[in-house]
Amino acid sequence: MAFTPADQRELYLPLIEGIHETPPFGLFMRNLVARTGARRAFLILTLANAAPEQEPVVIPVSAPRAAQEPPLDFRRLAALGLHQHRALRPGRVYALDEMLDYDDPAQLARQRDALEDMGIRHARWLRVSAGGAADAWLVLVRLREDFSASAVSLLSDIAPHLASALRTLVALIGQRLQTGLAQSALERLGIGQIALDAEGRVMAADALAESVLTFLPEPSQRAGRRLQLLPDVERQLENACATLAAGNGPPVCVLPVDPRRHINLLLRRADLRLDDPAALPAVVGLLRLDRREDHAAGASTLQALHGLSAQEAALAHALSRGEPLVEAGLALGLTAETARNYSKRIYSKTGTSGQADLVRLVFSGLAPFS
Known part of the structure; x- marks a missing residue:
């Protein structure tokens, strides 16, 4: 028919x-x-x-x-x-x-x-x-x-x-589903991203960036949106996008998009690999919020990864947040001496040499995604 x-x-x-x-x-x-x-x-x-x-x-x-x-x-x-x-x-x-x-x-x-x-x-x-x-x-x-x-x-x-x-x-x-997986992992780390063209127009933004930043319609007939910024910051963004897209200057640029809320945007030249047809962004902008994983979930992950006891894992997670050893131990009901003994066992089981090394291990591992 x-x-x-x-x-x-x-x-x-x-x-x-x-x-x-x-x-x-x-x-x-x-x-x-x-x-x-x-x-x-x-x-x-x-x-x-x-x-x-x-x-x-x-x-x-x-x-x-x-x-x-x-x-x-x-x-x-x-x-x-x-x-x-x-x-x-x-x-x-x-x-x-x-x-x-x-x-x-x-x-x-x-x-x-x-x-x-x-x-x-x-x-x-x-x-x-x-x-x-x-x-x-x-x-x-x-x-x-x-x-x-x-x-x-x-x-x-x-x-x-x-x-x-x-x-x-x-x-x-x-x-x-692929997009949801990527966004979920990044959101757990407090990371939001936007894709920009060489003139600073926003081509796409993930959910976290949408919730944190303010966008305005592109005033011209061209596709895209603009970030709502102070005039001086907007000029810095446009210049940075043009420079990064051309491959000139440093590989990254940090832009203070909202100093009042301590929100900075890390700009880098885009290296995304997309199937054709696709409009490739010139620059990727990344922001990060001060966000940490749930304490119990993070401690449970450390316990599973490194064979720690429940108390050791809880203390290790507290130390990874930058809490002083004695105060972190007291919050867990441990005496100062017990907390010191626990910390030695934690460093031994995790193969770290101190609190700074433990923080590095935790942040580069799976715990932040818990």
Whole structure:
């Protein structure tokens, strides 16, 4: 079937753009319900590597004439013993009769009664797969009349495009997971980052930088934002970005973006490796807040890494925060003499030569990520 302008406008473009919606494909589902004459529908999305207890994403949609009716209950449908969703052949449209259990008359009667109670007399099922990484099940129902041949044909035609969109969504979810992992680790260290072009425009910023810095829309028609800075600091930023991008001068520059809050920005020439197509930043700006890991979690990590006792680990973590030995020991209920004995055992077990060396070991290890 040839694509019509209405198909492109109402289905295919919303399908492509729907990967960025939360939850995804909402507009596509609403338009599909309207185009097929469905009364109610839902789309279930499951990821292959999701935890067993993780709920699938369910996007329910109702036509305006069914706005006052409850959405389709996918769990109740699943409990009816219909044809197993995972056994459906991807890309094929199934009618309601194909889902019923005709081998067991009693079961068939229960299924029909429950479907009637749910206002389902006609339905279509469609499964799409993203190469084993994810699956989606589309269910559309009607009450009075069955779906037209053109509606079923439309579902068949849309199946490969929905599968392609699902694969794209899975790839995007993977990228989001990678980004989330990196940002989570950096946030635990109190680190925020921004990407800048050679003229000092902000191309991107992570969540911590967004929460700490203030951004203004770029006044010109060019893409990007600007940091809200004092005029003199803004000129320093622009000059530093131009110098670093050109490879001239020192390899880094420190810019006091907010002296009142003691926020400085370390600027360095960007060395990111991104797949094409990509707009490469010229400069990366990094800020760091005074943030340390939870004391109990940090001590537990040191205990596991270096074979310390619980008290030794707690004292070692306190020393890594710069606390004096005697005061740190007293806070843990240790006498001064016991604290000194503990410190000797800590230095021996960790292979360090004193508190300064212990601080180095802790900061360069796993404890700050606890």
